[in-house]
Amino acid sequence: MPAAGSVAVIGGGIAGFATAILLAEAGVAVDLVEAQPDVLALGSGITLQGNALRVLRRLGIWDGVQRAGYAFDTLGLRAPDGTLLAELPDARTGGTELPATVGMYRPDLAALLTKRAAAVGVRIRTGTRPTALAQDTTGVDVIFSDGVRGRFDLVVGADGVRSWTREAVGVRLRTEPVGMGIWRAFTRRPESVTRTDLYYGGASHIAGYCPTGADSLYAYIVEDAQDRSGLDAGERLATLRDLASHYHGPWDEIRAALTDPARVNYTWFEFHLLDGPWHRGRVVLIGDAVHCCPPTLAQGAAQALEDAAVLAELLLAADEVGDGLWAEFTARRLDRARSVVDASVQLCRWLLAGERGDVPGLMAGISERVAVPA
Template identity: 70%
Template sequence: MPAVRNVLVVGGGAAGAAAAILLAEGGVSVDLADLKPDVSALGSGITLQGNALRVLRELGVWEKVRAEGYAFDTLGLRAPDPAGTLIAELTDIRTGGPDLPATLGMYRPALARILLDRAATVGAKIRFSTRPTALDQDGDTVAVTFADGSTGRYDLVIGADGIRSWTRRAIGIDLEPQPVGMGIWRTFTRRPDSVTRTDLYYGGPAYIAGYCPTGPDSLYAYLVEDVGDRAGLTPDEALATMRELAGAYHGSWDEIRDRLTDPATVNYTAFESHVLDGPWNRGRVVLIGDAAHSCPPTLAQGAAQALEDASVLAGLLLRDTAVTGELWTEFTGRRLPRARTVVEASLQLTRWLLAHERGDVPGLMARVAHLVAEPA
């Protein structure tokens, strides 16, 4: 018998949906509440490393993800010169195991839809446009009040509600993400035939100019710059700003830039980071994913670490027969050091870039890859 009978998951992103799937499959009654009105997700595309794909296979969605995404096994490093010269081609470590690709890119809303469809199929009850407004822990249960006035009582509440987590504040954790000093322009557009993997350009007016194929006909492209106040730009001004910044990069960027014509495909986000250093639970409420840790996307491990959180937590809850201090100690011990290492490595890369210092980027990437290749 699982350690919990019924669970509320707050947040329907990768971490929340994954936890809902695994617990519902294990016989737990799961409610998932998400503030959004549907499965749409902010952002253009997402890069999933092999360790993320390993969890997606555990969730029973790998075949659908593979069909909708674009898999590849190498990484290109290019120069910001008129030819976009290839400097190095690196063979990525297959961190999910030899039978999974090293990396897969896909449209972020497509991944959200696949995960939430799977959660509903295995029995999780999904409530959109819904959020909790109060948590009241009473012994072995948590009483929850929702914004629409409804209530529920649960054996456990999982806060998977992102970097601005309401749940984190509700359980008294005074921790907010801190700015890193960089911001990222992102877009989603048609894939040129020349783009068959991620290529990264370091240098020029942006710290990083990169792209990732996300499907047979689509890609996700991005430019990382010093953080700025971009909130006042109109959509047309945002598009023009990204096109101007992209003008310094060539090779496949020339085709990508020509296809940047729709302001609705462009968004800008400032990099922030935090790690909850200590137990991620307070009684019967636990945080996972970006609610517990976040990092710049310089190593493309954000979604992977969130999925791993959900996998480890669900595995412990389904393995044990009671929620104990030992369970929480094991969860913290398995997840905190790994997530902290990934966050610190992502921040190290941003520090090198901000200081215009030639750090050992391939070496840092390899060290993280070897770490996450070991199952969480």
């Protein structure tokens, strides 16, 4: 018998759906609740490194990811004028049978996860959220905003950076700005874009792009963090296009395709890490609820998926939810997540300070670590 026969997963992102799928396909009764009414309408592009692909294959959706996404095995470095400085082989952290990286439209990934979750029996409830939670030594009682009440052997809080679940169990975690802001846009892919290229320097810290499908990509520019909240949609688009005008090569084609203000957004880089056990009794936190970092290493989705895979493995192998299970979960996840958060933030600090730093060494070290299954 699994350690938990009934589980509530709070949050319909990557970590939540992955946990729900792995538990449900083993016979656990899983309720997944998401506050947003439509999980398929959230986000634009996402970069999936090999160690993320390894878990997606375990979830049974790899064929769909291959069809919908765009795979590549190299990384380009360019000067602001578009000159290709280097084409580097990217580490295949998921093993030699998987590509190094897949870019994908995030709603397409959400659709694959949702379909798979429904197929294995997850009860998916959108447009609802927990409003109260109380636990004892044998289970957790949860009240939801739609009036439904439930008792579960375990609650998994996979509800993001501003996690309600984290607050509900009394975990205080400070989320700090890094000092950088990122413009993102989703648009048409020019034929010249066949992988991620990174432009360092110029008018901004980083300009880059990632193909997400046969006809799409997402592009991004990283600047010093600024208050951009006063800009309307048209002004946001104009600002991004102005910043992009300092970069050339494929960026010239991308900039010409940036015409839809609704496909542009701006956020600040943030980070946090819960340095200690990620559970409180029979409530456990995973994904962005306990570790978030700038996307400088493109490991956010991968670390969330690894959390889910390790948690499900331990729950299905254990006889009870107890100290031994949680000690092993902490041992397998905390230091690994810490290394990714620290390295991601370090890259930003080097850029902010104008320091060269050992970027290749830092990136190689993380790639070597995450290539070993979590």
